[in-house]
Amino acid sequence: MDTINREDVRKLLSEICDPEIPVVTIEEIGMLRDVIVRDDVCEVFITPTYTACPAMEIIEKDIKELLYRHGIPHVKVTLVYSPAWTTEWINDAAKEKLRAYGIAPPLHTSCHNWLAPGTEEMECPRCGSKDTALVSRFGSTACKALYSCNTCKEPFEHFKCH
Amino acid sequence: MTRQDALFNYVLKLGDQSLVYGHRMSEWCSKAPMLEEDLALTNIALDYIGRARAFLSYAAELEGKSRSEDDLAYKRGEREFYNNLMVELPIGDFAFTMARQFLLSSYEYFLFTGLAQSKDEKLAAIANKVIKEVRYHWTHSRDWLMRLGLGTSVSHEKLQRAIDELWIYTDELFETGPEDQLLKSAGIVFNMDEIKTVWTELVHSILKEIDITIPETTFSQTGSRLGIHTEHLGHLLAEMQYLVRAYPEARW
Numbered sequence: 001m002d003t004i005n006r007e008d009v010r011k012l013l014s015e016i017c018d019p020e021i022p023v024v025t026i027e028e029i030g031m032l033r034d035v036i037v038r039d040d041v042c043e044v045f046i047t048p049t050y051t052a053c054p055a056m057e058i059i060e061k062d063i064k065e066l067l068y069r070h071g072i073p074h075v076k077v078t079l080v081y082s083p084a085w086t087t088e089w090i091n092d093a094a095k096e097k098l099r100a101y102g103i104a105p106p107l108h109t110s111c112h113n114w115l116a117p118g119t120e121e122m123e124c125p126r127c128g129s130k131d132t133a134l135v136s137r138f139g140s141t142a143c144k145a146l147y148s149c150n151t152c153k154e155p156f157e158h159f160k161c162h
Numbered sequence: 163m164t165r166q167d168a169l170f171n172y173v174l175k176l177g178d179q180s181l182v183y184g185h186r187m188s189e190w191c192s193k194a195p196m197l198e199e200d201l202a203l204t205n206i207a208l209d210y211i212g213r214a215r216a217f218l219s220y221a222a223e224l225e226g227k228s229r230s231e232d233d234l235a236y237k238r239g240e241r242e243f244y245n246n247l248m249v250e251l252p253i254g255d256f257a258f259t260m261a262r263q264f265l266l267s268s269y270e271y272f273l274f275t276g277l278a279q280s281k282d283e284k285l286a287a288i289a290n291k292v293i294k295e296v297r298y299h300w301t302h303s304r305d306w307l308m309r310l311g312l313g314t315s316v317s318h319e320k321l322q323r324a325i326d327e328l329w330i331y332t333d334e335l336f337e338t339g340p341e342d343q344l345l346k347s348a349g350i351v352f353n354m355d356e357i358k359t360v361w362t363e364l365v366h367s368i369l370k371e372i373d374i375t376i377p378e379t380t381f382s383q384t385g386s387r388l389g390i391h392t393e394h395l396g397h398l399l400a401e402m403q404y405l406v407r408a409y410p411e412a413r414w
Binding site (some may be wrong): 051 | 287
């Protein structure tokens with residue numbers, strides 16, 4: 001087999017979706033950190049969103065399977081904690097995809113005052129109303145909270161600032 | 163004791179603290195007073211289990227004796243666990259759970275803010291990661307303390323009782339031993355007296371706001387540094403470790 005090109009691997013991996021939010025990829029969300037190729041071994045560095053993110057094992061399996069299918073059998077997936085993952089790494093295009101999927105995207109971390117929670121203005125991803133209310137600070141996954149819209153009456157999830 | 167041994171002990175203690183408390187909190191699953199709280203308490207439990215994995219796998223690496231994070235979690239007896247007594251106490255009622263969460267999160271906030279500056283890179287990386295989760299837990303428990311403390315006479319009374327019960331276990335959070343001195347001089351850990359000062363200030367100010375009295379007792383219950391625990395830890399470990407010990411090769 002030819003030598004593995006780092007950029008080609010990154011490009012392949014950029015197609016892997018987040019198992020819990022399949023409209024964004026692990027690259028867009030900032031979980032894919034780096035790829036290093038040494039001889040015929042390809043090491044992929046990923047970082048968890050939350051320390052107990054249950055998607056990590058699925059993502060590791062997805063990475064190995066995808067690269068195996070493209071003729072790269074020796075893959076090592078390494079978990080890194082530093083720098084700590086932040087929602088600041090999610091770009092505007094990905095935030096738009098989240099909104100279209102029905103998840104209110106994270107605001108900028110700097111806007112988030114953890115000492116005064118619930119003071120952020122949350123926009124309903126369905127009707128755009130800012131008249132919304134926090135229902136539950138914890139949601140279906142570690143990275144989301146539950147809100148409801150007072151205008152269109154629909155419940156919606158918010159990807160928490162982190 | 164070498165610095166490597168001291169660091170192993172320190173990281174193991176952090177792992178034990180997260181594992182035992184995470185397991186304790188998971189007992190709320192399907193039993194919380196409302197659905198939103200069921201989600202909250204189990205999400206918090208999950209954060210602690212994630213944290214336990216990070217610390218225990220690092221401890222296993224530091225020890226270098228080919229024990230895995232699972233070996234450390236499932237194959238040690240209670241005298242070999244070093245978590246603080248406070249985290250192993252039964253979940254009690256909702257007021258007790260929230261009061262304990264608040265005391266712990268306040269402590270963890272200052273502890274991990276310090277450790278984020280540690281000269282040990284890996285410890286600093288995990289601390290930096292964990293601190294964001296700690297803030298979220300803190301906010302959640304602080305809000306509940308406000309509701310319970312300023313709510314009805316019953317909720318106030320239950321919260322006061324919880325603080326009264328928990329208070330004798332708070333001093334132990336700040337206890338240090340000779341190996342901590344070794345790590346402190348190497349810039350790996352920081353002065354616990356300073357952490358205790360800011361913790362005391364924060365906790366007192368919030369409790370004062372909601373008219374909760376801090377018990378005047380000077381007695382504090384300790385023992386975890388020597389692996390001496392309350393009667394509750396053994397029962398918790400028996401449940402947590404049963405399957406692995408009964409069926410050592412079990413896979414699913």
